[in-house]
Amino acid sequence: MNINPIGVAVPLFFVLLGLEILLARRTTLRLHRLNDSMADLACGMGDQLIGIFTKAIPLAIYTLVEGRYGLLQLNSSAVAVWAAGMLLVDHQYYWYHRFSHRVNLGWATHVVHHQSEEFNLAVALRQPWFTQFYNWIFYLPLALLGIPALVWAGCYALNLLYQFWIHTRLIDRLGPLEWVLNTPSHHRVHHGINDEYLDRNYAGVLIIWDRLYGTFEPEQAEVLYGTRRPLRSWNPLWANVEPLLHIARLVNSAQGLGERVYALVAPPEWAPDAAPALAKGDFMGRRGYDLDVHATVHSYLLAQLLPVAALMSWMLTFEQSLSSMVLTLGSLLILWTAAGWVGLLERRSWGFPVELLRHSALLFGLLLALGQGLAPLWAFCCLGFVLLSLAFLLGKRRLLV
Numbered sequence: 001m002n003i004n005p006i007g008v009a010v011p012l013f014f015v016l017l018g019l020e021i022l023l024a025r026r027t028t029l030r031l032h033r034l035n036d037s038m039a040d041l042a043c044g045m046g047d048q049l050i051g052i053f054t055k056a057i058p059l060a061i062y063t064l065v066e067g068r069y070g071l072l073q074l075n076s077s078a079v080a081v082w083a084a085g086m087l088l089v090d091h092q093y094y095w096y097h098r099f100s101h102r103v104n105l106g107w108a109t110h111v112v113h114h115q116s117e118e119f120n121l122a123v124a125l126r127q128p129w130f131t132q133f134y135n136w137i138f139y140l141p142l143a144l145l146g147i148p149a150l151v152w153a154g155c156y157a158l159n160l161l162y163q164f165w166i167h168t169r170l171i172d173r174l175g176p177l178e179w180v181l182n183t184p185s186h187h188r189v190h191h192g193i194n195d196e197y198l199d200r201n202y203a204g205v206l207i208i209w210d211r212l213y214g215t216f217e218p219e220q221a222e223v224l225y226g227t228r229r230p231l232r233s234w235n236p237l238w239a240n241v242e243p244l245l246h247i248a249r250l251v252n253s254a255q256g257l258g259e260r261v262y263a264l265v266a267p268p269e270w271a272p273d274a275a276p277a278l279a280k281g282d283f284m285g286r287r288g289y290d291l292d293v294h295a296t297v298h299s300y301l302l303a304q305l306l307p308v309a310a311l312m313s314w315m316l317t318f319e320q321s322l323s324s325m326v327l328t329l330g331s332l333l334i335l336w337t338a339a340g341w342v343g344l345l346e347r348r349s350w351g352f353p354v355e356l357l358r359h360s361a362l363l364f365g366l367l368l369a370l371g372q373g374l375a376p377l378w379a380f381c382c383l384g385f386v387l388l389s390l391a392f393l394l395g396k397r398r399l400l401v
Contacts, residue, residue: 002321003318003320005158005161006316007312007314007315008317010312010313014309017121017122020032023170024170029169031118031119031120031169031170032118032122034301034302035234035291036122036234037120037122038305038341039126039234039235039236040123040125040126041305042338043112043128043129043239045335045338046237046335047132048312048316052316053327053331054132054133055132058132059153061140062140062143062152063149065140066146066147066149070144070145070146070147072145074146074147074151076148081147081148081151082154084147085142085151085155086155086159089142089152089156089159089204090159090204090205090206092142094209094213095138096138097110097202098199098202098213100135101199101268102268103267104247104264104266105247105264105265107243107268108244108246109128109134109243109244111128112126112127112128112129112239112240113127115230115231116226117225117226117289118225119191119223120168121164121167121168123167124164124165125164129240130240139156159204163204166184167184169188170184173185178207179207180206180208181206181207182203182204182205182206183207186201186203187201188223189201189217190202191225192223193224193227193228194221196217197217199215201217202215228269230289233289233346234291234345235346250270250272251264253271253275254272254274291345291346291347293345294400296399296400297344297345297400300400301341303389303392304340304341307385308334308337312334315330336354339354340355343355344400347401351400351401352393352401355393356390359386359389360390366379366382366383
């Protein structure tokens with residue numbers, strides 16, 4: 001049975017996230033806001049759900065290129081091959097990452113990861129939805145070299161897993177390791193929008209690439225996190241689509257075919273002469289987006305997060321053995337849940353009805369399953385949770401809208 005290591009790691013992610021929250025309470029740092037962290041998690045879940053249905057395509061292309069044009073015939077079980085794979089994947093990740101910061105289309109898809117004005121382990125899970133449609137291109141040189149597809153996929157997953165722990169403000173500099181590894185200190189710089197920190201420290205695992213290619217910057221001044229075009233929304237769909245709409249506005253405002261084409265590949269700070277307002281402006285006045293909601297909303301959302309995280313972990317871990325129907329229904333349920341989060345956090349009029357309808361649909365589905373004789377223990381547990389959620393929604397309606 002093929003098991004996705006990301007799915008296996010999901011429970012560990014949440015344990016470490018909880019530990020970070022507990023440790024932060026012993027300091028003066030305010031590391032988390034529930035609305036911001038929920039938006040981070042919603043973005044990450046969307047990324048993984050899209051990947052369930054699409055990642056077979058780049059894997060097939062890589063396998064085809066390696067099989068037909070690979071220069072070397074390498075043993076995928078050899079330790080040396082895996083060591084070389086880790087090094088080469090990390091090198092290519094550096095160049096993909098640098099591209100995604102310096103080319104408009106790349107930045108429009110990658111910026112999602114930088115939109116949070118916090119820096120914590122939840123931000124590590126805030127992944128963009130559309131980079132997976134092209135970032136694999138940067139790894140095709142490995143296929144041409146002959147790095148086996150299994151090694152590429154495994155090293156790529158390990159590279160991403162490594163980057164989880166460096167998204168924290170609780171870990172200070174790590175002595176001699178700072179010279180070689182990408183550390184929390186180096187990655188804080190990468191997420192900074194201070195002038196001296198912009199477009200620095202692109203590394204995945206090894207910071208040596210930034211030192212080698214002239215993009216390294218040590219952490220000195222306090223880091224200001226976020227982007228220079230603040231999103232001001234907790235909506236994961238809007239977070240991923242709005243940057244692409246910004247590109248469309250640039251193209252529409254450009255003069256002539258040449259400038260329109262350039263708008264797609266220009267650096268993110270560029271704007272057409274005819275529309276200078278589209279360039280970076282006074283972003284400080286737009287920072288600090290927050291909406292006050294009743295503490296009841298926070299309690300409700302935290303309770304809803306646990307079963308969704310469990311479902312997500314199960315789907316990712318066993319995706320190879322689950323039917324398309326199960327994966328599709330599970331994905332729709334998770335996205336429906338995320339929509340309810342947005343509605344409640346942004347105090348939208350549709351937030352409460354979306355949640356009420358979701359739990360009603362779950363209740364109907366579970367009763368139907370039980371009526372058909374499908375009565376495993378988990379079904380009864382889910383039924384109890386749904387009934388409690390419905391009772392809470394109806395009993396606390398005034399506080400949730």
